[in-house]
Ligand SMILES: CC(=O)N[C@H]1[C@@H](OP(=O)(O)O)O[C@H](CO)[C@@H](O)[C@@H]1O
């Protein structure tokens with residue numbers, strides 16, 4: 001892969017930042033970083049009493065030429081933020097200072113260290129994951145390589161291997177079996193006992209690892225006779241489509257276009273539900289062909305569907321479980337209409353910075369925290385105490401009744417939703433079960449509320465580090481002139497809202513705009529992109 005190892009300048013490793021989702025850049029720049037991440041994972045394991053640390057080699061939604069790496073803590077959570085700067089120090093120091101840098105980071109005393117490595121389907125991921133292994137082994141860690149997996153599967157393996165979730169038999173620590181068990185338990189609470197007329201869902205796998213996960217779920221659904229309720233048809237499977245290129249969740253949600261390469265059968269049929277996952281299958285967005293348009297049902301609407309369902313079940317379960325708190329966490333990219341919809345239904349809405357590590361943390365403040373980024377990255381967190389109470393009530397022989405039914409439903413949701421990270425496969429089953437219980441079509445789901453038209457664009461600049469966002473990443477502290485221009489542009493469109501921020505995963509500045517009409521949203525986004533080009537050192541042709 002990339003440059004021959006001998007040509008790598010070990011005294012001057014690329015200076016990388018642990019961004020929104022770990023280190024990410026052109027794959028050729030990552031050889032040293034991968035070795036060092038292996039070492040850091042070994043140190044982190046020692047610091048955590050020898051528990052297993054996960055390392056996932058992926059660049060998710062980025063183009064195929066990029067790669068990246070994310071570190072997973074023993075509970076399956078993302079690496080503690082306090083360790084991100086240590087990861088940067090270790091990844092970026094000259095080789096001659098490596099030993100002292102490692103010594104400055106090492107805190108733990110455990111005798112053993114253990115690292116679990118997974119990777120996506122990129123051509124260079126295997127070689128890069130071998131560099132991670134080499135780094136971890138160099139510091140004496142035991143390495144388990146779980147091969148090609150989705151990011152949430154790797155999180156699940158780490159969590160389960162360390163004993164933080166119940167053991168289920170089956171490959172990958174029972175990942176698919178546990179999901180389908182919980183899906184079946186949720187469906188069993190349905191008053192409608194037969195299959196569905198619209199059981200087929202086309203899953204655009206972005207040309208990536210999601211296809212393997214879909215295959216594992218489909219097989220289990222068939223074995224259990226659940227295919228008449230949910231029949232998964234995988235499209236854009238590995239080698240059928242170039243990874244993330246004009247397909248997958250990022251393409252659909254950002255370009256607002258259908259995935260390419262799908263057969264007419266997959267795209268054209270009326271009433272057909274489709275969804276798209278991203279390159280490491282931690283994001284999910286739905287889509288369908290409405291009367292005249294291609295319609296997207298994004299992460300905001302997934303959160304709305306699930307939160308309204310959960311709110312109702314919590315209310316019904318009140319005699320047994322009291323009134324646990326429920327909240328939805330969104331980012332600045334959420335459509336303005338989503339928060340209004342939820343607040344009208346008295347669901348609390350909170351905001352966090354872009355990136356699952358921030359929204360996940362904010363969701364932990366609630367007994368039930370639903371978080372989704374608009375791009376479909378999210379899950380439902382259920383506090384351990386509530387989870388245990390639900391499990392206990394659900395296992396007691398009971399007389400039925402509405403409150404008991406609600407407890408069973410909430411318990412199944414807690415088992416189905418990934419407790420570590422957003423998970424496209426788990427979310428797909430969760431959404432499908434709720435649609436089935438509510439006998440709701442995708443068109444009815446899509447019509448929950450009318451979105452304000454929005455548009456997202458990207459602009460390359462000489463240095464995105466020159467853009468300094470405020471704490472909520474909704475405004476720029478610098479350059480001040482650019483923020484002033486954005487304010488003036490937004491004010492010139494009805495219901496205009498716009499912001500820019502440097503991406504933490506791609507070498508671009510992201511532009512977001514929403515306004516009362518499609519025309520205005522598109523115009524505002526373009527005007528703001530031009531302002532970025534003019535006032536923040538735009539590269540390439542002026543838009
Ligand atoms: C606007 C947008 O979709 N940003 C994405 C993207 O981060 P950026 O820092 O914006 O590049 O990738 C992250 C990782 O998948 C995801 O958490 C986040 O929501």
Ligand SMILES: [Mg+2]
Pocket residue numbers: 060061278279280281282283
């Ligand atoms: Mg992803």
